[in-house]
Amino acid sequence: MDLSLFFAGTAGSAPTARRGLPALLVRRGGDRVLFDCGEGTQRQLVRSIGLSDITDVFITHLHVDHWLGLPGMLKTFDLRDRELPLTVHGPAPLRELMQVMRIVYGRLGYELRIVEVAPGDAVERDGYRVHAINAAHRGPALSYALVEDARPGRFDPELAERLGVTPGPDFGRLQR
Template sequence: MSMRVTFLGTSGAVPTTRRNPSAVFVNREGDRLLFDAGEGTQRQMMRFGTGFAVSDVFVSHLHGDHVLGIPGLVQTMDFNEREDPLTIHVPRGTGDDVNDLVHAAGNRPSFPVRVSEVAPGETVVRREEYEVRTFRTDHDANAVGYALVEDDRKGRFDRERAEELGVPVGPKFSKLHEGEPVELDDGTVVRPEQVVGDPRPGRRFVYTGDTRPSEQVVAAAEDADLLVHDATFASDRADRAADTAHSTAAHAGEIAQRAGAVRLALTHISSRYAGDVSAHLTEASETFDGEVFVPEDGETREIPYPDG
């Protein structure tokens, strides 16, 4: 099953000609999810071909560069004659403000829009084969991060071993792989654990939004296949990062390393760095020995399963 991540907006609070405000689009086998929606997100979705058929928007916090795209996005969906409901998940206590955004300038969507308040430590979406969980972040606003966590997959079926045990090719293979024992013609019972390996982990995508370095993020990002972490500043502005409740690239690398993440995307890049993010890459790579990158707007990454 595919899981593709498209970075629609990777700038900090001030957009640049190359970077739009925060928005990350995830397509998991046709389920389309949007994490934050900075100004102009609907145009980015058109520009990079993601389409508008998102079922859920996950808002990390209510600073403008993360939510000002909501009114335009909802109105664009309405103009496209959307009928399916949309759920916008927001930190607890901010629902009324987001509801006002949905209805900005007197807009009355013709499709159902539900604003759902969430708190850290909750499972806010549960679907077949995966869920989306919240975790606490450390920002100067009411903020949460989100982790998309897939269920474990069935272990590999050992066909050769099954045939050695006398299991005929056919429906009994499927029953064993589904966890059911089967009885052979001679009365022998073959159990699933004899021919099926251990469960295999699914994938984990973690999005922090804006945050200082946080123990809660380390826990939420454990073994993440992709951690998308605030890296607003390089180390030359470490004091500024602390004062404004953001992280440096080195901080993000340390968090990813401690969490055992596989890949690290550095986002929310301050406009002061313009097109030169070399310091971010160097500093994060010094503290994290996995794959690290600073995505450009429109960049898409496929997340493979941990076992390849």
């Protein structure tokens, strides 16, 4: 399964002329997973790779530079008649923040799911998991690790022999 990364923003607390606020889009199969959504994220995505059908958004912490692009993007999805549900994950009090945002974006024509996650939680997806890990930062903050499920490789008997593996039971174990 191909995995690609698009850095939509890599600046710190304020954008610069060349760098937007934090946002990373991971494409894996049909999934489009956005990590953080700083101000200007949707413009960067539209300008560079298109505003694809993002399936999940993971917010690392609730400082405004990591989520301020979310209300506008949610409304843009609605204006484009999005039908695919969207799940937004992040630390508490994410649910309360999203309730306040609802004042900005109003009623949406698609399902918006809010999931508060804590260190140690894992979000299961087809072929991978996203683990929430405690991050050293002011206030509650998470790091995320996208971990793919184990995939069997292709056994190359000629290479195994060149590396000193003798044919027999070891070959069988390597093939499994």
